[in-house]
Amino acid sequence: xxxxxxxxxxxxxxxxxxxxxxxxxxxxxxxxxxxxxxxxxxxxxxxxxxxxxxxxxxxxxxxxxxxxxxxxxxxxxxxxxxxxxxxxxxxxxxxxxxxxxxxxxxxxxxxxxxxxxxxxxxxxxxxxxxxxxxxxxxxxxxxxxxxxxxxxxxxxxxxxxxxxxxxxxxxxxxxxxxxxxxxxxxxxxxxxxxxxxxxxxxxxxxxxxxxxxxxxxxxxxxxxxxxxxxxxxxxxxxxxxxxxxxxxxxxxxxxxxxxxxxxxxxxxxxxxxxxxxxxxxxxxxxxxxxxxxxxxxxxxxxxxxxxxxxxxxxxxxxxxxxxxxxxxxxxxxxxxxxxxxxxxxxxxxxxxxxxxxxxxxxxxxxxxxxxxxxxxxx
Ligand code: NAD
Ligand code: MG
Numbered sequence: 001x002x003x004x005x006x007x008x009x010x011x012x013x014x015x016x017x018x019x020x021x022x023x024x025x026x027x028x029x030x031x032x033x034x035x036x037x038x039x040x041x042x043x044x045x046x047x048x049x050x051x052x053x054x055x056x057x058x059x060x061x062x063x064x065x066x067x068x069x070x071x072x073x074x075x076x077x078x079x080x081x082x083x084x085x086x087x088x089x090x091x092x093x094x095x096x097x098x099x100x101x102x103x104x105x106x107x108x109x110x111x112x113x114x115x116x117x118x119x120x121x122x123x124x125x126x127x128x129x130x131x132x133x134x135x136x137x138x139x140x141x142x143x144x145x146x147x148x149x150x151x152x153x154x155x156x157x158x159x160x161x162x163x164x165x166x167x168x169x170x171x172x173x174x175x176x177x178x179x180x181x182x183x184x185x186x187x188x189x190x191x192x193x194x195x196x197x198x199x200x201x202x203x204x205x206x207x208x209x210x211x212x213x214x215x216x217x218x219x220x221x222x223x224x225x226x227x228x229x230x231x232x233x234x235x236x237x238x239x240x241x242x243x244x245x246x247x248x249x250x251x252x253x254x255x256x257x258x259x260x261x262x263x264x265x266x267x268x269x270x271x272x273x274x275x276x277x278x279x280x281x282x283x284x285x286x287x288x289x290x291x292x293x294x295x296x297x298x299x300x301x302x303x304x305x306x307x308x309x310x311x312x313x314x315x316x317x318x319x320x321x322x323x324x325x326x327x328x329x330x331x332x333x334x335x336x337x338x339x340x341x342x343x344x345x346x347x348x349x350x351x352x353x354x355x356x357x358x359x360x361x362x363x364x365x366x367x368x369x370x371x372x373x374x375x376x377x378x
Contacts, residue, residue: 002026005266006033006054007092008077011042012203013197014092014141017258019046021266024276026073029088029266033080034366035071037097054076058097064197073281076103082108091116091142094199095323096365099123103358105206106136106272113154115141115258117216118323122316123361124219124375138220139265144213145220146261147252153269155244157222163211164241167293168193170205173234181337185329188336193236193256202326207293211304214316218308225308230301232291240354254280300340303347313364314332321346321375328376338376345375 005022009015015036022029035056036043047055047068056067056076071079074097081089081101089105090113091098098116103123105112107130114120120127120138129137140146144165152160152356171190172180188205189198198203203209210230217228231241236256243249254260295302300322307318325342328334334342346368356359 002028002030003087003266004032004083004100005029006035006081006083006086006105007031008015008035008089008098009037009092009094009116010034010046011036011039012092012094013195014090014262016198018090018092018262019050021259021263021274021276024274025272028272029236032085033083035076035080036231037093053085054080054083057233057300074100078104080373081110082106082303086110088113090262090265091119092141094118094197096122096320099127099316099361102127102138103130106130106138107134109135111139111264112139113139113141114263117212118319120219121215121319122365123355123358124215124315126277126361128219128284139268140216140220141258141261141265142213142216143256143258143261145217146264148217148221148242149242149268150248150252150264151242159244160221160223160242161245161247162227162229162243163217163221163223164229164231164235164243164312165217166238166240167207167210167230167288168204168236168293169232169234170207172205172297173232175297180297183336185332188282188329191286192234194258199323199326202329202339203322205336206322207298207301208304208322208326208339208343210293210318211301212306213284214305215308225305230293232293233288235285235288237285237288253285274305275376300343303340307347307350310350310352311353311355313360314347314350314352316355316361316364317346317350317368318343319354320365321372324369325376329371336374342372342376346371 031052033054033139056071060071062072088111090117099119127193191201214228238251241251307314321343323338
């Protein structure tokens with residue numbers, strides 16, 4: 001019997017890669033639900049091909065024909081995530097909008113293959129508690145966290161000493177601070193090694209993405225923040241290093257593709273045959289280099305780490321301020337350097353409160369967004 005899969009954000013980069021993986025694994029998995037924000041045309045094409053039982057479009061009303069139930073508005077995300085025929089929810093939504101569906105899926109006992117790291121950052125306590133209480137499980141899709149999970153197979157948490165997540169360093173790694181501050185949208189969207197949605201591509205240029213991933217790793221693997229380090233690795237071949245208490249280090253390697261971590265999130269802890277991705281070749285990978293994170297190149301990274309250390313609602317405020325600033329940057333309203341400045345202004349005045357309830361998290365998210373808009377435009 002094949003496992004039912006829901007894909008939230010099926011029209012995005014992660015969603016489309018997931019469907020590519022599933023097209024090769026049709027005897028193991030079937031698509032039960034698909035949701036998208038507003039790309040109705042692509043969603044309709046996907047629904048026609050996959051014939052899911054449920055199709056949801058957040059923005060644009062109930063559309064399309066075909067056998068499946070049609071949902072709309074934000075409630076369609078939870079409906080898809082908790083559909084009785086779904087065992088695995090791939091959450092490929094970008095940003096805070098993915099939170100409720102993750103919580104609902106975990107409470108309903110589903111596996112959440114989580115690409116939507118923003119929601120683990122804003123509500124890590126709530127999300128991990130929902131998994132414990134509902135019997136659901138969070139399996140990371142993020143390549144660095146998938147690498148860690150793969151290195152940890154069969155080990156107990158007490159044997160784990162330290163993680164080193166790799167970062168490509170983005171397109172501005174070798175630029176001066178002044179030149180980076182004035183970078184254009186086109187320049188920021190030129191990622192050297194990964195092809196992804198716009199928001200995460202900008203986050204890779206600021207290194208906010210890596211700060212989000214440090215917080216993600218803290219909640220996924222239960223490590224203190226000083227045991228989660230980051231190293232810049234421009235080739236994106238080593239995805240993470242895992243150090244054990246005896247000093248041994250394991251790494252997971254591969255050419256950059258999200259299809260492997262997505263497949264592993266679906267089949268974990270098992271591995272299944274798959275011929276869809278380019279096999280690794282060390283000679284073709286060539287020289288691998290590693291360097292420390294330069295604080296002056298990536299001011300927003302340090303802000304994210306500081307928010308992590310403050311705890312409570314500070315990571316939610318960091319995430320919300322960044323989401324607002326990136327949106328303003330992408331629409332041409334602020335310059336690149338203003339992203340980190342906006343986050344700094346929101347966090348400078350932030351008093352972290354307890355983040356143990358959904359209301360507290362959503363209030364912090366809304367308040368940080370309001371302050372970020374004010375800070376960015378003043
Ligand atoms: P994307 O912009 O390509 O796709 C986002 C998807 O989310 C789209 O299908 C869109 O319809 C949906 N969506 C957007 N806003 C929504 C809303 N308000 N409500 C409901 N649905 C909404 O983004 P992406 O690159 O696929 O990234 C998705 C998530 O995965 C992000 O959290 C990102 O950080 C994470 N991630 C992506 C990659 C990658 O390679 N793309 C790698 C690691 C992690
Ligand atoms: Mg990543």
